Amino acid sequence: MNLSKSRYTRGVQCPKMLWLETHRPELFDPSVMNESVLAAGNEVGDLAMGYYGAFVEAPFLEEAGGFAAMAELTERLVAAAVLALARAGVSVPWDAWPFDETQARVATDALAAQAAGADPLAAVAAQAGCPVICEATFAADGDLCMADILRIEPDGVRLVEVKSSTHVRDVYLHDMAFQRWVLVACGYRVLETSLMHVDGSYVRAGALDLAGLFAVEDRTEEVLALAAGVGERAALLKAVADAPEEPALVAPGREGGRAPHDIGPHCTSPYPCGFKAWCWRDVPRPGVFDLAGWQARRRFRLYDAGVATFADVAAEPSLRLGALPARQVEAWETGAxxxxxxxxxxxxxxxxxxxxxxxxxxxxxxxxxxxxxxxxxxxxxxxxxxxxxxxxxxxxxxxxxxxxxxxxxxxxxxxxxxxxxxxxxxxxxxxxxxxxxxxxxxxxxxxxxxxxxxxxxxxxxxxxxxxxxxxxxxxxxxxxxxxxxxxxxxxxxxxxxxxxxxxxxxxxxxxxxxxxxxxxxxxxxxxxxxxxxxxxxxxxxxxxxxxxxxxxxxxxx
The missing domain is CATH 3.30.420 (Nucleotidyltransferase; domain 5)
Structure with a gap:
């Protein structure tokens, strides 16, 4: 299996998820997909492109060469942007790039030819030289990522990930670390990795103010720390996904050292898993996961200790259930x-x-x-x-x-x-x-x-x-x-x-x-x-x- 940034972050959440989507995709429950969240992400992403001013958006080329063609177009756009800086009198250290000045000229000339002709990419090619590239695609050894915003500097690139959330989540940093890893593997120098997200304190007054709507946070230090382990983790995830048998992971504390399925808080966090019903098919019901108001950590602590069913709960008089969970167990015991x-x-x-x-x-x-x-x-x-x-x-x-x-x-x-x-x-x-x-x-x-x-x-x-x-x-x-x-x-x-x-x-x-x-x-x-x-x-x-x-x-x- 080759990894994308979405596959990688799903694997960080649960490696078994990758195996199931590879070998048993029919088990996926699409109801976990929140269409309103996806729509918000698209709207925010489109607006964010204009945050730094003029930009060129690399199109999705599904029917014109796919990701390989998209990666090639991105490399040309980056090369053209660097050459434009050099032609404007900016000192460019060419050894910082995976191409030299001659190759950058060739890429720029190729884009100019596209812009002058009837090429479907003429409109994109006409913007060659722009230092802000959106939806830039990079591929290394089959692994790929699409960078939301790429800012071209004379000696490297600044990577900007855009999220529609109003706060930073750990999963975003893993996403950014994978992107950095791919870009470095492609030969690019990543100067900075930032997260652009919606600023929840912004109050609209008249025309939309992108500088107020978005907050940009430099997360380079945290991303660098995570990126150091991306290669090893990526290899592990590929091995899990390509394995012929469904993985069964050890769950600490379970009798015999193994749970019926490798379930845990990761089944719902940071995102709900579409394969949860499959992995939870043998979990006793009603049981600790049905008790109202309990935190996930408490539920799993008991489950891993063998307290799974309402009968198990009723047999533990030291448990402080709370009013509503006590009612649940009482109704189960009495049949009321x-x-x-x-x-x-x-x-x-x-x-x-x-x-x-x-x-x-x-x-x-x-x-x-x-x-x-x-x-x-x-x-x-x-x-x-x-x-x-x-x-x-x-x-x-x-x-x-x-x-x-x-x-x-x-x-x-x-x-x-x-x-x-x-x-x-x-x-x-x-x-x-x-x-x-x-x-x-x-x-x-x-x-x-x-x-x-x-x-x-x-x-x-x-x-x-x-x-x-x-x-x-x-x-x-x-x-x-x-x-x-x-x-x-x-x-x-x-x-x-x-x-x-x-x-x-x-x-x-x-x-x-x-x-x-x-x-x-x-x-x-x-x-x-x-x-x-x-x-x-x-x-x-x-x-x-x-x-x-x-x-x-x-x-x-």
Missing amino acids: EVLADAPVLRRFLDGLWYPLAFLDFETFQQAVPPFDGLRPYEQVPSQFSLHIYEGPDAPLLHREFLADAGADPRRALAEALVAAVPEGACVLAYNMSFEKAVILGLAEAFPDLAERLEAIRAAVRDLMTPFKAGACYAAAQGGSVSIKAVLPALFPGNPELDYHRLPGVANGSEAMAAFADLASLDADEAASVRAGLLAYCRLDTLAMVRLWERLGELAGE
Whole structure:
């Protein structure tokens, strides 16, 4: 197997992943691919190209020679850029490059001929001599990388890796170390290795400011330390990937020195693995990995010590489970479908009052803030649903708002919200920290509405509280207190509360993507998507109503 930077970083996460994608690709679960993250990466990458001013982008030549042709084009573009510096009077130490001045002239002349003719690469060739090259391809002994941004200096190159994240992760440094290793193997002198990422503190004000949107950090020292071991690790990864048998790695502490499969925290970090279901196929369920709220390290520490099943957990009286995990084990031991602590539920319900409003927001977020006053990845509310009981015997009312696409929705939504929520109402949300954060953001953005919005925010109570505390637990919800887990567990087979029966939008991620796409749809498509968004958000608050009613029944009210 030859390595790319993505294959290499996957191998750093788990060598077995490379073997499986080579020999058993049909086992891969594509649902681990986050399309919104990929889209954000593409948008950020395109913008980052212009950070240093003029640039030339080396195209992807899938049908015109593939990576070999791309690497050859990159070498010509680099040579032309170095020669342009020399012709501008800059002193160039030619021994710092894998080509001499004569070869650089030949490369430059070849690009000039392409630019003058009908060559498909004429537009690229016409930019020859530019000292900033994007998507530059390098190949050494079959291993290759594509550098996001390559800055040409007289005596070497500066490598810039671009990420859409707002912070630095270790995996990025491994990515950069592999790139440096390939470039050095190609004969290049790498002067600096930097990471360009989105600056989370940037606030848009008018035209997009690339210098504000991006932060650039010199990570040369850390990359150099990692690059020293890339060759050895690359050889190991290739050996694993090319082996005829699936690798079985030793797991410390397991009886007999070996786990059924070499599982660990790396199965989900730094990225979720698409082969997890295969490697975890013999892990007992229910077991320690189903217990709510536990950190991965604790789960694996017990698993490696032989405490795997709920029976194992129950046999360890010294374990401090916590309220919700204790409920899980109790339900397993007793076979109870629903466990409830009526006094605790009554205390929770007694803390609510009428009018009682059930509130849910839908939001979208973008790496590049689309409107003034927004930061990267800031949650922008675009929709809300509100079910209301004005009194104990009053009918259930519903109010909703869905913004128009293409414009900043916050002002219109804030005005609709203050008009829809009854004065003095108790506002129920499920996982209230999210709703409270959205309302706070609106209050900060619109001071004239702040007093009313702050009053609404102060009245928010969390319907998730009794579920997190284990005061109401349904065995079918497993270790999750998400409304998508709790609802079908308490109302199995209820078509009124079935998200899978909704038209078009069935979860929050789909709702976020659907709203983002609205502006690009024709009228009929947009109307259909809007109907789906309204139905989805409406069900979120109706679900809360039914859960509140169910808590009342379990509390004996």
